[in-house]
Amino acid sequence: MLKLEKLSFAYGDLKVLWDVDLEVKQGEIVTVVGANGAGKSTILKNVSRLVKPGHGHITFQGHDLRKLASHEVVELGIVQVPEGRRIFPEMTVVENLRMGSFVKSTRKDRERNIERAFTLFPRLKERAKQLGGTMSGGEQQMLAIARGLMANPKLLLLDEPSLGLSPLLVKSIFEIIKEINRQGTTILLVEQNVYQSLRISTRAYVLETGRVVLSGTGAELLDNAHVKKAFLGM
Numbered sequence: 001m002l003k004l005e006k007l008s009f010a011y012g013d014l015k016v017l018w019d020v021d022l023e024v025k026q027g028e029i030v031t032v033v034g035a036n037g038a039g040k041s042t043i044l045k046n047v048s049r050l051v052k053p054g055h056g057h058i059t060f061q062g063h064d065l066r067k068l069a070s071h072e073v074v075e076l077g078i079v080q081v082p083e084g085r086r087i088f089p090e091m092t093v094v095e096n097l098r099m100g101s102f103v104k105s106t107r108k109d110r111e112r113n114i115e116r117a118f119t120l121f122p123r124l125k126e127r128a129k130q131l132g133g134t135m136s137g138g139e140q141q142m143l144a145i146a147r148g149l150m151a152n153p154k155l156l157l158l159d160e161p162s163l164g165l166s167p168l169l170v171k172s173i174f175e176i177i178k179e180i181n182r183q184g185t186t187i188l189l190v191e192q193n194v195y196q197s198l199r200i201s202t203r204a205y206v207l208e209t210g211r212v213v214l215s216g217t218g219a220e221l222l223d224n225a226h227v228k229k230a231f232l233g234m
């Protein structure tokens, strides 16, 4: 579905990605795990065209993403939920969700998608009229994901959805990601929470200072000596 081949990227003179090869097949949850500053968000920004294209190839269902603008990438069905849950603080939950169906072709599904979001996140239904900015961190993260789903993504890009959440909420966010995937959305996740994210991953890549140093199934990487030592404190 999505393929990165020898992707390299620099911010000005600062090179941050080196020959990254990565593939996401339809139906998978693929995770890139790595420490702060490893280049995880930069990979997602290359896919969603939020930065100027680096070197290498990025293809999605046969389309060369390097040639497209960010809104065209969204129209192909790739939706990114940015890091830090950038919701609209002065808008209510429902208004935030409505903003998510900005792609014309998804507007007809708007009401159905709001119902779907409320089923996935009952907490949002209870708080439908509350202003986004007054919700807790976990609720804002739920809202950010729910808003992303309003655009009917084929591929959902999630940037550190567990960041800053309590352990209990972290667990439920990963459960919901699994459920979204079960309902048919392919997922590319980037995370520092290595243990929880590998547990739900079909496959995963370990990124260290801009290079993929390991890849395998979630289970294989959880059992890998380097992963255990570097990320799991074992």
Ligand SMILES: Nc1ncnc2c1ncn2[C@@H]1O[C@H](COP(=O)(O)OP(=O)(O)O)[C@@H](O)[C@H]1O
Binding pocket: 011, 014, 016, 034, 035, 036, 037, 038, 039, 040, 041, 042, 043
């Ligand atoms: N807009 C930017 N301009 C310059 N350097 C950046 C910018 N964004 C990120 N970086 C740098 O690129 C590297 C990778 O960042 P990032 O992809 O955000 O890592 P991660 O998401 O894994 O924490 C870091 O060294 C970071 O400081």
Ligand SMILES: [Mg+2]
Binding pocket: 040, 041, 042, 083, 159, 160
């Ligand atoms: Mg990041």
